[in-house]
Amino acid sequence: MSAGNEYAVELKGVSFKRGDRAIFNDIDIRLPRGKVTGIMGPSGCGKTTLLRLIGAELKPSQGEVWVNGQNLPQLSRSELFDMRKQMGVLFQSGALFTDLDVFENVAFPLRVHTKLPEEMIRDIVLMKLQAVGLRGAVDLMPDELSGGMKRRVALARAIALDPQILIYDEPFVGQDPIAMGVLVRLIRLLTDALGITSIVVSHDLAETASIADYLYVVGDTQVLGQGTPEELMNSDNPRIRQFMKGTPDGPVPFHFPAANYREDLLGGR
């Protein structure tokens, strides 16, 4: 067993490739138990891929991914599904089941993994929906919800079983300022009150930095930097500084690698 009690998730020497393109190259990441850890980085740097590696949806080309003391690439298919019961994942799109209404979406994990009586399932679902401010939307179908509301219902579903690890993929996208404030407080509250390990993947700097105990900045197939939000804000590393201050000029390019702009315009195809 590699991960002690201190770390809920550990990535050791992980490399991952899509075709010939390396997304990660020998990265090490440790996510402390019972804390909010933010994973940040520019768009397309592989943040969501990192979450999928932690959830064992993807297998690393190389390296070990330890979650709660289990090395995921070595688990059998059925062991993986058992392990995932300890996890809750909030997908970027919400990924609600379109044939079920809001109530049934949130009740789904409770129905498949527990034998709770119907009254108790109802109470738990209403409590989870109350926490995300959508108890009133209990009878709506997913196509009647806005993008932000879908993600909040998905969050209620992700916390339905009170998981030990909660993974949030861009939780703040599309939220109005009120919902954003509630979500930020909720993530912090869930972590502090229930001792959940929260992993927030986001490029919303201010919100993530305001709740994260620890931050990783990834990019260019590497971990560019790590530390508390204050440490990263005051970092001397020009890449970290550029990202944390959001400036277009710096070592991290804004543009995807391309041929010379002038030549491209004048040369035609």
Place this chain on the structure above:
Amino acid sequence: MRKQSPLERLRLFGRAGIDVLATLGRSCIFLVRALFGRGTSGNALQLLVKQLYSIGVMSLAIIVVSGVFIGMVLSLQGFSILAKYGSEQAVGQMVALTLLRELGPVVTALLFAGRAGSALTAEIGNMKSTEQLSSLAMIGVDPLKYIVAPRLWAGFISMPLLAMIFSVVGIWGGAMVAVEWLGVYEGSFWANMQSSVSFREDVLNGLIKSLVFAFVVTWIAVFQGYDCEPTSEGISRATTRTVVYASLAVLGLDFILTALMFGDF
């Protein structure tokens, strides 16, 4: 377009062959895991009944309407040919044998591929593109058991039943045209049919055919959905592939099965 060297063409040919074999391998693992993997969470019977309704019951209309018309056409065509030889009384026998042995299983499978098969592919493909399959997996529920297995079993169960319904309504349509319209004596129509149709040779073999078609068509449909590229274009291509592959597989298998069942080797 750049001209390819013979070596490059050979390489591409080899690559295509490897891709086909890899897809076949994936589809076999997919099928075994879906059918024989560890039990699913949730109510398997409830999931199966839901799929039986959407795959089987919802296909009834197209099967019944097509069956009636095909039986009617068979009767009309058969009558006009048999009348030349003064054997129009055998039209009942011809309609029944054609439907039970061939058209019942084959046309049902083709209609099933077009109606239910394409819907299965599009539905599962859409679930993949909207991350619903990933979401299920992350909740700790195996999508192969929860989404794929009930659809596979529902296809296996419903298509043979639909094929039987197709044959029955086809024979009824044929009788309507032959007896009511063309004036074939009703007694001869049914008596000829009864004396020439063998349960083991005709009905059972037709049923076996439709079971094989059900297996292949449903397998192709769910695998194409599960394996598709999760984009609009990918889903559209997978849906087309389902209809094309399933139709070709049905027609090819029909020849093999017919040769095995009715060929005098």
